[in-house]
Amino acid sequence: MRTRLKIITGLAAAAMLGLTGCSGPGTGSEAGGTSGGSGDDGTFKVAAFTAGYATPGGKLTLDKFVEEGKAKGWDVTLYTSDFDYDKINSDMQSAITQGADVILAGFPDPRQIAPLVNAAESADIPIFSIDGGVEPNEDFVEDVTFDQDQLASLTVGALEEAMGGLEGKDVMVIGHDPHIGIMTRSNLAYDMLEEAGAIIAGGEMKQALNPGTSQEEALKFVTDFLQANPEGLDGVWVGWDHAALGAAQAINEAGRDDIYVTGVDALGVAVEEIKKDGPFYASVHQDWFSVVDVVVEDIEAYRADGTLPEENFVEVEGELIDRNNAADFTPSM
Amino acid sequence: MATTETVSAAPLPQDRPDEARDERKSLSQMVLQSGTIIALVGLIVIFGIMSPSGFLSLGNLTNILAQVAILTIIAGAQTIVMVTGHFDLSVGTTATLSGASASAFMLSGLPVPVAIILGLLVGLGVGMINGFLVAFLNISAIVATLATLTTVGGLAFIVTDGTTLYGMPEVFYWVGQSRIAGLPMPVVIAVVVALVIWIVLKYTTVGRRWYAVGGNADVARLSGVSVRGNVFWAFALAGLVSGMGGIVLVSRLSSASATSANDYMMLAVAAVFLGMTLSNSGQANLGGTLVGVGIIGVLQNGLNIVGVNTYVQQVLTGIIIVAAVLLSSFKSRRA
Amino acid sequence: MSASTAEPIAPPVGQLALQATAISKHFDGVAALTDARLDVRPGEIHALLGENGAGKSTLIKILTGVYRPDAGSIASDGEPVHFAGVKDAHQAGVVALYQELSIVPTISVAENILLGERTPNTAGLVRWPEANREARRHLDRLNQRIPVRRLAGQLSPVQQTMVAVARALAADARVLILDEPTASLTDTEIKDLFAVLRSLRDEGVGIVYVSHRLEEVFELCDRVTIMRNGSTISTRDVADITIEGVISTMVGRDPGELFPDRGTATDRAVVSVESLTGRRVQDVSFTAHAGEVIGIGGLAGSGRSELLCLLAGAQKATGGTITVAGRVLPAKGDVGAVLDAGMVLVPEERRSQGVSLNASIQDNIALANLEKVSSGGWVSARRVTELARRSMENLRIKARGPRQHVGSLSGGNQQKVVLAKMLAREPHVLLLDEPTRGIDVGTKAEIYRHIRELAAQGTTIIAVSSELPELIGLSDRILIMHEGRISGQVPAEGADEELLLSYCYGRNA
Structure with a gap:
């Protein structure tokens, strides 16, 4: 696992050069005394937080951010919680009082961070964000995220390819509304499927209750649905790989080879499944390390001379992982 | 001195000379009083009517059994502790940690049986810590196991590195994914575990002492029962059994996440509570727990088959549990 | 008074089953026992008396290995012993039965009897048929027919006590210590228990009997040891001492009158009950006046406690009326309305x-x-x-x-x-359920005096008691209940216990 991590880091570093090399440390003019730059004691304090440290992606991404930030010589503190925004808000408010220069919001739910946004605003501290929603948000000076529309169309496209069309096909959609990214792409996929003439199995989107146990939940959804409707399922569109794994397992256990599943995240374990040419047909790789690189460079630019990013909403694209390229793909999670 | 000596000694109370009849009565009372069993039968009937082909098929019966297998194991662990009058909030995270540890050991190259044994020892260890805190340091079980729940939950994140562990040796999946005579292996394991716990609780001196301690710890202590030792080993065994549940779950899913079995705690507690309504004495008992597990399993499966939204399922599950318990309390009050 | 203090303890006769000498025990620096002594002969019933706080409970707990003494020695059959725990004491045959801790209610009778490592088993597997047989054998010794597979919590109080005694027999008890065993028993049940204790005595068991009911002590016991302030004051043959002597030794002073003077009742009716009917209560009518103390007696199950519950609004009446100070109370059982009417209940289970x-x-x-x-x-x-x-x-x-x-x-x-x-709350009417259960004599007298003082201030008092001497001494008027009805009503002054008892059994009614 460690060696894998090192390889990823290397790849990400390479990607960084390619993607963001142009926006490296600039030579822009010194900004005014108040904005940007380091705090009084000379160290540049970054207060990073995530409520999703309990998810693999959240942890890896934020750990990577901390690592890169420290490499730049910043004083990075990471505040985490298990989806407890009360804790996050109060932690961040005290971080602001203690003289943070920049805030990094990792996978924040923009609906739940108003207290810390207000505190940052009054202290005149910019908030950079990774995956802070699906549309431009004035709370952030920059929010880098994946284009949910693209993620949805990639996976729906893959499912269409697997099932041989969408018209008249029965497709189950499994989402998780508390997660804003999953919610957005699930709804987009739902609409795309319906528009293309697919029939939504069960008449509505299935909701998993807890991401941590969603593999088992999805396993039960699909098993139970197949019990009741053995002929009523052609595909399962799932908003994230964990649950997609459960759905694929249910199909395997039911002894079916005519039902396909797609997920998002390209978890290692999911890629292994895709390689087997079984029901797990495709997933999407979101290269969070490249997102980290973008954000780290922009924060560094701000540190140097107070330059804020030009766009406050940056959308990057995911890469479809399916049978064709799974063998060559090295998952990061 | 005027005393009560003047009254001629009254005859000894001749109550219920027929012991056998008394036992039969309590048995029939048990069946009649059990709103919980009525609830289970009621649920089966309702789902059977709503989806005769889907719900009442043999395939779905096996399916339900497979779905409740792990809950059965973890609820069995909870039953052991609740027999002694305590509570274990950490059964879910203990299961998670055991499963994750066993997976990590396998991934580090240890042979599968060794990794499984080490995983079980992790569960046993957590149980022993719980038992030590409760029995010897006199910390209330709720507080002690709430603390271990949190700590053990954190350890599970450390063991998994926050990610999902996968790629264990194929032979390990035999535990959770193979079948014996058409029955999924987790079901076979759950049946064996339940049988063993039932025998321990009903037919061993250890189990009977646990009931004595749970009924009235002071009387047990004054009668020469080592209350501390018994509580300690009950928690320890519960930890071991929880760990077993976690390992079966990981094998079933081929992957170990940092929170995979955590939610089982609430369901296990609910199952044991439902089961307690089935005993005359109101104590936890394995037979009752199995009925409780059955209600939860049938409910989740049935609602899925009928196509009820998961949010509504949550709400209904709570309501039906309360309704079942209420039903039994009405019955017993009238009896 | 001087005759009862500083008197030498009688020297041991023959081999003593249990002897405790010069026991002292401190808790957090406070002395609970300073010089406690007790010797128990095989085949005697030995009363251990003293006011609450005299150290009886502490001494018992030391004798049964629950506490360890700070100083002093214990000998069993002449051999010095050190009990590190209850198990050690059990092995030496010293077993105690506690008033509120006699049985585990949620397990079977048989299991209660065999509790504490005595269940027959093969490699830890219980041999149930044998266990039940053995439990039945111990109950047979006590001449008790209690279903051994029933939950102990479903038994009557006396049966529970019998189960606890049977457990002591199962532990081969040679010294059996009973702490207030009759507190929740009716007179008939007490008779049963005494018969059992006497037969155990005749088999050679030494019995230590702790009770606040001195009449019982004089009826049952052979010798008596009296404690005061953590020390043993006196051990005597019961034949050589009177109740008054016991009381003065216990309190260290003359007891005075246990019961205060009567004569506070007026003619003003405060509570009138007409044809009251409810669970276990049938067609009960009576009137209570300001300043009057009414005692209600009867056997357990006669409806005396249920009547009090009806009056207090804790139970629903199915017929009849209750009028308090001119206000008719709602029949459906409304505690709030009863309190508003100025009537309060002091319950039994404190x-x-x-x-x-x-x-x-x-x-x-x-x-x-x-x-x-x-x-x-x-x-x-x-x-x-x-x-x-x-x-x-x-x-x-x-x-x-x-x-x-x-x-x-x-x-x-x-x-x-x-x-x-x-x-x-300054009530007009006070309902008392067993106002002095499990209380020592000194405090009893104080409570009686206080009740009478309240009556003198015009309060109406309705007290339920299972102790006939208390009913007679405390009340102005006594109502006896039998099977839910009032079977007899007599003025308390000069009432005859025999007559009251016959009412209790529904005779002469």
Whole structure:
């Protein structure tokens, strides 16, 4: 696992050069005394937080951010919680009082961070964000995220390819509304499927209750649905790989080879499944390390001379992982 | 001195000379009083009517059994502790940690049986810590196991590195994914575990002492029962059994996440509570727990088959549990 | 008085089953026992007497290995022993039965009897048929026919006590210690228990009998040891001492009159009950007057407690009326309306119904009288303490202060807190259920005096008691119930216990 991590880091570093090399440390003019730059004691304090440290992606991404930030010589503190925004808000408010220069919001739910946004605003501290929603948000000076529309169309496209069309096909959609990214792409996929003439199995989107146990939940959804409707399922569109794994397992256990599943995240374990040419047909790789690189460079630019990013909403694209390229793909999670 | 000596000694109370009849009565009372069993039968009937082909098929019966297998194991662990009058909030995270540890050991190259044994020892260890805190340091079980729940939950994140562990040796999946005579292996394991716990609780001196301690710890202590030792080993065994549940779950899913079995705690507690309504004495008992597990399993499966939204399922599950318990309390009050 | 103190303890006769010498024990620096002595011969029933707090319980716990003594020695059959725990004492054949800790209610009778490593088993597997047979054998020895597979919690109190005695037999007890075994038993049940104890004595078991009911002691016991302030004062043959002598030795002074003078009753009717019918109560009618103390007696199950529940509004009446000070109470059982009418109940089970043991004296009193200590929804801490101090003075509650936890008080003082709670409401009518159960003689006298003082102030008192001497001594008028009906009604002054008992059994009615 460690060696894998090192390889990823290397790849990400390479990607960084390619993607963001142009926006490296600039030579822009010194900004005014108040904005940007380091705090009084000379160290540049970054207060990073995530409520999703309990998810693999959240942890890896934020750990990577901390690592890169420290490499730049910043004083990075990471505040985490298990989806407890009360804790996050109060932690961040005290971080602001203690003289943070920049805030990094990792996978924040923009609906739940108003207290810390207000505190940052009054202290005149910019908030950079990774995956802070699906549309431009004035709370952030920059929010880098994946284009949910693209993620949805990639996976729906893959499912269409697997099932041989969408018209008249029965497709189950499994989402998780508390997660804003999953919610957005699930709804987009739902609409795309319906528009293309697919029939939504069960008449509505299935909701998993807890991401941590969603593999088992999805396993039960699909098993139970197949019990009741053995002929009523052609595909399962799932908003994230964990649950997609459960759905694929249910199909395997039911002894079916005519039902396909797609997920998002390209978890290692999911890629292994895709390689087997079984029901797990495709997933999407979101290269969070490249997102980290973008954000780290922009924060560094701000540190140097107070330059804020030009766009406050940056959308990057995911890469479809399916049978064709799974063998060559090295998952990061 | 005027005393009560003047009254001629009254005859000894001749109550219920027929012991056998008394036992039969309590048995029939048990069946009649059990709103919980009525609830289970009621649920089966309702789902059977709503989806005769889907719900009442043999395939779905096996399916339900497979779905409740792990809950059965973890609820069995909870039953052991609740027999002694305590509570274990950490059964879910203990299961998670055991499963994750066993997976990590396998991934580090240890042979599968060794990794499984080490995983079980992790569960046993957590149980022993719980038992030590409760029995010897006199910390209330709720507080002690709430603390271990949190700590053990954190350890599970450390063991998994926050990610999902996968790629264990194929032979390990035999535990959770193979079948014996058409029955999924987790079901076979759950049946064996339940049988063993039932025998321990009903037919061993250890189990009977646990009931004595749970009924009235002071009387047990004054009668020469080592209350501390018994509580300690009950928690320890519960930890071991929880760990077993976690390992079966990981094998079933081929992957170990940092929170995979955590939610089982609430369901296990609910199952044991439902089961307690089935005993005359109101104590936890394995037979009752199995009925409780059955209600939860049938409910989740049935609602899925009928196509009820998961949010509504949550709400209904709570309501039906309360309704079942209420039903039994009405019955017993009238009896 | 001088005759009963500093008297030499009788020298041992033959081999003693159990001998405790010069036992002392301190808790947190406070002496509970200073010079406690007790010797028990095989085949005797030996009463251990003393006021609450005299150290009886501590001594028993030392004799049974629950506590270890600071100093002193214990010998069993002449051999010195050191009990490190209950198990050691059991092995030496010393077994105690505690008043409130006799059985585990949620397990079977057989299991209760064989509790403590005595269940027959093969490699830990219980041999149930044999276990049940063995339990039955022990019950047979006591001449008891109790179904051994039934849950012990479903038995009557006397059966529970018998099960506990059977457990002691199963442990091969040679010294059996009983702590207040008759507290919740009716007279018939007490007879049964005594018969059993006598037959055990005749088999050579040494029995230590702790009780506040001195009549019982004189009826049952052979010798008596009296403790006061943590020391053993005297051991005598029962034949050589009188009840008055026992009391004066216990309290260290002359007991005075246990019961205060009567004569406070007036003609003004306060409570009138007409054809009251409810669960276990059939067509009961009576009138109680201001300043009158009415005693209600009867066997357990006669409906005496249920009548009190009906009056207190804790149960629903199916017929008849209750009128208090001209107000007819609702039949459906409305505790609030009863309280509004100025009638309060002091329940029997003080631990479960009367007081919160974990709370302080002042909180216990304040919680029942919130309107007295608050204004506009705000509780005044000053008034809470004041109210408690007043009540403590009135009832002479012995405590360090109003903040002391009720659980750490003696039983008598706990009962006084229960009374104080209710009296702070200044009721017109006081309903008392077993007002002196498990309380020592000194405190009993105080409670009787206080009840009579309340009557003198015009309060009407209706008291249920299972002790006939208490009914006779305390009341102005006695109603006896039998199978839900009033089977007899007599003035208390000069009432004859025999007559009352025959009413209890429904004869002469």
